[in-house]
Amino acid sequence: MSAREPLRVALLGAGVVGGAVARHLTQRSDDMAARVGARLEVVGIAVRRAGRDRSELGVDPSLFTTDAEELVTRADLVVEVIGGIEPARSLILRAMEHGASVVTANKALLAEDGPRLYAAAAKHGVDLYYEAAVAGAIPLLRPLRESLAGDEVRKVLGIVNGTTNYVLDKMDTTGAGFQDAVEQAQALGYAEADPTADVEGFDAAAKAAILASLAFHTRVSGSDVYREGITEVSAADVAAAREMDCVVKLLAICERTEGGVSVRVHPAMIPRSHPLAGVREAFNAVFVEADAAGQLMFYGRGAGGEPTASAVLGDLVAVARHRVGGGLGPGESSYADLPILAMGDAQTRYHVSLDVADRSGVLAKVAAAFAAQDVSIETVRQQLVPADGPQAAESDAAGGHGAGNGARANLIIVTHTASDAALSATVENLRTLDVVRGVNSVMRVEGF
Amino acid sequence: MSAREPLRVALLGAGVVGGAVARHLTQRSDDMAARVGARLEVVGIAVRRAGRDRSELGVDPSLFTTDAEELVTRADLVVEVIGGIEPARSLILRAMEHGASVVTANKALLAEDGPRLYAAAAKHGVDLYYEAAVAGAIPLLRPLRESLAGDEVRKVLGIVNGTTNYVLDKMDTTGAGFQDAVEQAQALGYAEADPTADVEGFDAAAKAAILASLAFHTRVSGSDVYREGITEVSAADVAAAREMDCVVKLLAICERTEGGVSVRVHPAMIPRSHPLAGVREAFNAVFVEADAAGQLMFYGRGAGGEPTASAVLGDLVAVARHRVGGGLGPGESSYADLPILAMGDAQTRYHVSLDVADRSGVLAKVAAAFAAQDVSIETVRQQLVPADGPQAAESDAAGGHGAGNGARANLIIVTHTASDAALSATVENLRTLDVVRGVNSVMRVEGF
Structure with a gap:
């Protein structure tokens, strides 16, 4: 088969998983075509009952059919997301007899009759992939x-x-x-x-x-x-x-x-x-x-429409690539050559610890330095540094100003997300403030 | 190429990773052959210096060569675990020019010149796999x-x-x-x-x-x-x-x-x-x-000879399968049909909570019931159950016997590993002991 000819995809089931698969195949068809080396054309979606409103899936309503037995005979790739033993088993076997590769999320069927299905796939020289059957989106x-x-x-x-x-x-x-x-x-x-x-x-x-x-x-x-x-x-x-x-x-x-x-x-x-x-x-x-x-x-x-659809689509790309004769080696995939952003454009958050004079007005000046770069502050915490030791006593940040001019405090600020350039410029400005005796540490915060 | 003809493997490097790869290829050659569909025959191992004692690798000493440039021209599959930019890059490019697929663990080279290597692989129609280059054994x-x-x-x-x-x-x-x-x-x-x-x-x-x-x-x-x-x-x-x-x-x-x-x-x-x-x-x-x-x-x-070798060998099986024309679909792999053990034969550990009379001799009788089934006890903990409430006061298990006949205690036993049958028979015996008022719970313990 030429890499240019579209591959015919039959979808069995239009429930939570099937709906998500149909949506991705429709909305991201160019992207999928680039990854496979051929277009994936949905030729039919088998449903139990006709006539229900399925407009939210964004697919051509004429694609819905209640005749799954007929549908599987005119597809290169069959995605089975009906679940249960029958009619899923008969449909998968029939699809393979007609030369289609199969992607299924059907754990019950694989657990009950897997060896028979694997043997049928081998006999007919087609692929049977089932990543979604165990632990949903997790590649296993x-x-x-x-x-x-x-x-x-x-x-x-x-x-x-x-x-x-x-x-x-x-x-x-x-x-x-x-x-x-x-x-x-x-x-x-x-x-x-x-x-x-x-x-x-x-x-x-x-x-x-x-x-x-x-x-x-x-x-x-x-x-x-x-x-x-x-x-x-x-x-x-x-x-x-x-x-x-x-x-x-x-x-x-x-x-x-x-x-x-x-x-x-x-x-x-x-x-x-x-x-x-x-x-x-x-x-x-x-x-x-x-x-x-x-x-x-x-x-x-491990479950849910979107995560399961992710696993089904990964399998679909794999069996489709296999169909068009492409291997999965890195040399054969299409590269996008995306621009690489400078570090200044990276969006991140900062945790900044400042050594400041403990007097009123400090927080206002520090906050102004953040505001000047449009960096929004999430939390501020002030720790008093006692004159006689390194132990810090915590106090409320807003009201925290105690002893005279000689007293010191740590001001710990955690920002909202901003560009690394804005954050870094903010820290440079903080260093120039007379109320800031020193910048103790700056660290990025990730994973929230 | 026929599935029966052996595939010639050249190994570049015999350090920590190369040594582990060589050992696995030698010791598990039948197993690898079953997974690939063809034998993997090591035709040479390129080393920097000849003459060093490498007998611990268990490979034929005549396989070692210092002429890596010649070696890569007579291999179907080349494994590069030398590291660094040169001569690794020249050897990989030369191997691909001569039609060999390449497996490498070389992160420095891929990061510096990956696109050139991917392009060369595509041009020569060979595979380039590099699972081991990032996060060692972790499949990524x-x-x-x-x-x-x-x-x-x-x-x-x-x-x-x-x-x-x-x-x-x-x-x-x-x-x-x-x-x-x-x-x-x-x-x-x-x-x-x-x-x-x-x-x-x-x-x-x-x-x-x-x-x-x-x-x-x-x-x-x-x-x-x-x-x-x-x-x-x-x-x-x-x-x-x-x-x-x-x-x-x-x-x-x-x-x-x-x-x-x-x-x-x-x-x-x-x-x-x-x-x-x-x-x-x-x-x-x-x-x-x-x-x-x-x-x-x-x-x-992420590192270490054995974990990295695991990733290299997985890649080697994949590129070798690709060579013999086998896809990676489940129908095509060889199944072992291993016997499935009865639950009684499973090796596990039990956490058993017993409601016992709080008097001397209880622990000895309970311990004897475990010993009778050859189940070894790891820890015992006794909790006194006060007469007036459900809160338990902890006491030393061995010495813990307090009030009269009416007093009760919980005895919590964690076993060493034993067969589920022996553990389950032990629990049945415990139920018949007069000092055991009841078995509160039995749970298996895993992951230690």
Whole structure:
């Protein structure tokens, strides 16, 4: 196939994930074409019911069809985001028979019947990618299958269910019991009205099966996974974990042992110093121990329309590139040659510590120096420096002026975001003020 | 090329990384062959000086050569782990001219002259992979180039230099000054005798250039990167950060803005609640914000022979698979069909909370129940349960027996690793003991 000819994409499902995928394919079609080397043309979107208003997706309404069986026969690439076993399985198999590569986010199907699907893909010489099936947006498929292809994975510990992590995190941070925490999660949309699939560990077990298959290059199905949910985890358990400087997490554990592989899902205490312990709220993370690589962790959002769509689109670009014959080597990708900004144009924030005279009017002069460069101040803190020692006593910044002319204070200012040039000019001006005895330190602040 | 014909691998460099790569290729050749679909045959290892004893690598001594220029002309795949600009650059270009795909860990070269190398790879139709060049074992190249190919990366914040992270972590945890912390790092082998390249940010700047190129599909070289090292970071700065509930890290920051890209390396305060704040000692991590995926983080070891070799070998498998014509789809890989262990065979640890009578002899009976199943106890803690309330007063486990027969206590036992079957049988036996009034909770412990 020529790199110029468009690739025909069929989308199965127009729910939260399917809608996000359709939107990105429509709104960013030029960009996707540049990355693939061919245009991706959506030839149809299979939906269960016709006639519903889907105008918010911004796609041509004539693309919607209820005949998914027909749609998959006229596509080069099929994206399956219906979920569940049937009709997803039949449609994927049919698509592959007709020569289409498939991208799916369907963990339940992969956990139940993955080997059959992989075999069908191999038989028909097509790709089957499923990054979105485990831990949503977190890239795991490529790291486990490819980056670690020359290494031996020993163990995988995963927080792969956002609902249960949210519930356990609330129990840990607020002392709430299981039922209260579930209700909070439901109120905030982190748990479904019937939370069984999550809290009983079924969702995590399906993902554990896929993770183990990837990590150990072997076949594991959902029914092979030992499973315990979090419904029995009590506030007392969480408190007991805390006493041991531990936190309770629902873990998907895949272990390579001499005798084979162990795959299980159950709540467990892990030390608070462990990288997984810091995975809060509904985030997901997968911790991997490999022979040569040592400890690795992958962290991000495990669910949601946009994060899942990101993973689906990454897979779609990969299978599309494969179609147009392009490899994934860096030499073959299109470069943008974006301008590189000078440091002065970088947007950042400053933490500035000043040695100032402790008298009235100091703050006004300092604040004026910031204002002169249009730099907005977020917080000011003043620490008195006692004459007899280095220990500082804190006082209110605005009112903080005490002893006579000889008294000194530290003024600590944190700015809002501004250009590095404006921040740096502000600091230069501060150095010239008579009320500023010295600039103790200037440091940028990131990550807020 | 037939999948049966071996691929000829030339290794340039036999230092810490090269040695580890050579060892893995030799010791795990069957495994690598299964993953690639062809044997990887090491046809030569270029070294600077002949005659040195390299018997610990376990490779045929006749493979060592000082004629790297000749070696690269008779290889399908060239692994460059010499480092530095020359002769690495000439050898890589020569290898590609002769049709070899190249795997390199050379950040300095990629940061200085990456675009020329990518162009040469494209011209000669070969692969150039360099996962090991940034953040050692942490898979970043594939996630950024491929998994996020359908998304838009907005910002990358990376802790990409282990030495400076170790120094700043020591300053944070011990209150040490910069010089003391550097000396500690040197004593432990985390910093070189001349730490300039690390502490002045040169190493991080080279990596920032590569990260920005990958994240934004554009060209950034090391000299485009604004750079400030950590030599000016004082104990007072670290203390000031702590007061703001922040920690100081040396960050490689790549930002996509309306006007272009901003790429910079400097120390910055980040909130302790940020995922990067928990990156301790010499670990590396890269935090990514993408439009659809949201926040992602990749964590692991950024340096060392084995972790770097893991990344090199993953690349080698990828370029080798590409050579034998195999894609990377799951259907095409060889599956091992490993046995799946029953839960009873899983090795784990238990945290058991028992409601026991508070009288002498209880601990002995409980301990005997563990011993009967060969389960070794790590810690025992006894908490007295006062008659008038739920609050527990702690007492020494061994000596803790107080009031009469009616008094109760909690006995909290954490075991060493044992089979789940033995642990579970132990708990069943505990339930039958007359001194045990009840088993409050049983939870597995992981991650130690």
